[in-house]
Amino acid sequence: MSEIVKRINLSLVGAGLLCAFGVQSVNAGELERTLEYRQGLMNVFSWNMKAMGAMMKGKQPYDAAAFARHADDLAKAASLDILAGFPEDSDKGETDALPDIWLDFEGFTAKLETLREASQKLSEVAAKGDKKAMGEALGKTGKACKGCHESFKN
Numbered sequence: 001m002s003e004i005v006k007r008i009n010l011s012l013v014g015a016g017l018l019c020a021f022g023v024q025s026v027n028a029g030e031l032e033r034t035l036e037y038r039q040g041l042m043n044v045f046s047w048n049m050k051a052m053g054a055m056m057k058g059k060q061p062y063d064a065a066a067f068a069r070h071a072d073d074l075a076k077a078a079s080l081d082i083l084a085g086f087p088e089d090s091d092k093g094e095t096d097a098l099p100d101i102w103l104d105f106e107g108f109t110a111k112l113e114t115l116r117e118a119s120q121k122l123s124e125v126a127a128k129g130d131k132k133a134m135g136e137a138l139g140k141t142g143k144a145c146k147g148c149h150e151s152f153k154n
């Protein structure tokens, strides 16, 4: 058998296996990983925001060092390659991401930048331990989350 015929045969076998397992698209696995990555990042954001919010509202005992740690983790998480989780044509599957992200990628990137700046500022303020200033910076960071969700999330 020539090399090319072998390859065609192999890909037919591959396609047959994919059908047998009910996989519709060869990229489905990649898409799922991508969604997990970006939703995972969002959950890291949320983990830290909730902890800081609970302390500011008195639902959890206020602990300046723990707050500063959360603020630092949030700023670090926001500085990761978030956009790698939003490749084109990833508006499919189990996602709340709106197609508008890819129609206005510049706008989406700008919202991410706003979060990066706000969370960076929050971590700087938190390191100094002024509770009032921390509350204000936390509020701004929360607005940066909402600002993006309002335009780009279901």
Ligand code: HEC
Pocket: 035, 038, 039, 040, 042, 043, 045, 046, 049, 094, 095, 096, 097, 098, 108, 109, 111, 112, 115, 141, 142, 144, 145, 146, 148, 149, 152, 153
């Ligand atoms: C640049 C835009 C943007 C910013 C900024 C942003 N988000 Fe999101 N967020 C999204 C999008 C888009 C989704 C939907 C992702 C999906 O379902 O694939 C999402 C989803 C989520 C989810 C649901 C995740 C899941 O498991 O489905 C949570 C929780 C969340 N964001 C929290 C936050 C918090 C907290 C912040 C601020 C610290 C934040 N987000 C900032 C765009 C953003």
